[in-house]
Amino acid sequence: MSEASTIPGYTLHRVLGRGNTSLVRLATNPQGQLVALKLPLPETLAAQDAAERFGNEVRLTLQFRHPHLVRGFEGTPFGPNAFLALTYYPQGALNEQLARLPGRSLPLDSALRILADVASALTYLHRQGAVHQDVKPQNVYVTEDGRAALADLGNTYFVAQGGKTSGSPFYMAPEVYQGEATSSASDVYSMGVMLYELLSGDRPFHGTTYEELMMAHLTRFVPPLVHLNPQVPRPVARLAELALAKRPADRPSADQLRRALLGALGESPEEAVEDDVKPVVETGRPVGRHGASPLRPAAPEPAPTVPPEKVSAEKGGRNWNPFRRRK
Numbered sequence: 001m002s003e004a005s006t007i008p009g010y011t012l013h014r015v016l017g018r019g020n021t022s023l024v025r026l027a028t029n030p031q032g033q034l035v036a037l038k039l040p041l042p043e044t045l046a047a048q049d050a051a052e053r054f055g056n057e058v059r060l061t062l063q064f065r066h067p068h069l070v071r072g073f074e075g076t077p078f079g080p081n082a083f084l085a086l087t088y089y090p091q092g093a094l095n096e097q098l099a100r101l102p103g104r105s106l107p108l109d110s111a112l113r114i115l116a117d118v119a120s121a122l123t124y125l126h127r128q129g130a131v132h133q134d135v136k137p138q139n140v141y142v143t144e145d146g147r148a149a150l151a152d153l154g155n156t157y158f159v160a161q162g163g164k165t166s167g168s169p170f171y172m173a174p175e176v177y178q179g180e181a182t183s184s185a186s187d188v189y190s191m192g193v194m195l196y197e198l199l200s201g202d203r204p205f206h207g208t209t210y211e212e213l214m215m216a217h218l219t220r221f222v223p224p225l226v227h228l229n230p231q232v233p234r235p236v237a238r239l240a241e242l243a244l245a246k247r248p249a250d251r252p253s254a255d256q257l258r259r260a261l262l263g264a265l266g267e268s269p270e271e272a273v274e275d276d277v278k279p280v281v282e283t284g285r286p287v288g289r290h291g292a293s294p295l296r297p298a299a300p301e302p303a304p305t306v307p308p309e310k311v312s313a314e315k316g317g318r319n320w321n322p323f324r325r326r327k
């Protein structure tokens with residue numbers, strides 16, 4: 001897929017961004033709505049692993065439905081015309097928004113709101129038996145009214161089916177560094193890193209190489225969050241620290257994080273977690289490994305609301321540089 005490529009029915013506009021695997025363009029869909037159109041890069045299509053990850057992202061994004069997961073409208077998982085049409089977020093990803101803020105810090109209520117929304121999306125995924133594997137600000141999108149949605153289901157898998165372990169070094173749990181399988185607790189750890197980052201203005205673990213970062217995650221303990229930001233409500237600070245526990249069994253669940261964050265916002269923790277997975281309806285011949293038929297979600301789609309690096313890598317990729325910026 002080159003920048004000049006077309007997807008039938010879509011009018012392509014400017015490039016919104018480029019990740020390790022995709023080019024994302026603003027586009028008008030056949031219904032006349034503005035969408036973010038994700039197109040795999042040629043090297044993604046050429047490498048089986050990467051192509052399968054893109055296909056996985058298309059399928060799962062269209063399959064899952066939750067107010068705090070970025071919504072997919074239509075897509076083709078494999079082949080030269082592979083694409084995924086998503087809700088367009090004019091402000092870009094959360095890391096891009098943070099980079100524009102003085103001191104990279106959000107007002108407390110905005111940070112709590114974003115974190116509560118992400119915890120809600122994670123609670124939903126975990127209840128479906130899925131693990132996200134790449135929770136980080138680069139994969140969170142926020143609307144103008146401050147509501148957040150978690151994106152990038154390329155590495156997501158169902159625990160019952162098993163999946164390839166992956167993660168992003170700044171956000172990766174100790175057990176993942178040690179070569180163990182990921183679990184919902186590893187997502188909670190990544191969420192803990194994000195809690196620290198958003199509520200203190202800095203990531204809890206630093207390093208200039210993969211090995212330094214690994215040592216930091218495996219051996220260092222973070223200072224209490226209230227020492228870094230005394231405004232953080234204590235129940236949230238306490239759970240953020242527990243989310244960074246070295247042992248997965250010592251971490252809270254995503255739902256406990258969600259409840260604490262909603263409580264801090266003065267809202268009922270009983271806010272609905274939409275936990276139904278709607279079936280995907282195929283609109284043409286079967287979509288196989290090389291199929292070209294677009295997939296659409298079963299439910300009628302509402303109009304899309306206009307509402308630092310990218311460090312994602314397969315584990316074990318020793319030559320991979322966690323600090324390389326591709327976008």
Ligand SMILES: Nc1ncnc2c1ncn2[C@@H]1O[C@H](COP(=O)(O)OP(=O)(O)OP(=O)(O)O)[C@@H](O)[C@H]1O
Pocket residue numbers: 016017018019020021022023024036070086087088089090092093096138141152310312327
């Ligand atoms: N829904 C969206 N709305 C607005 N901008 C988007 C959207 N999705 C992606 N972008 C932009 O495109 C960039 C690349 O997207 P993304 O990170 O999803 O690519 P990727 O290749 O799948 O990532 P990875 O590096 O994890 O493989 C983002 O950083 C962001 O700037």
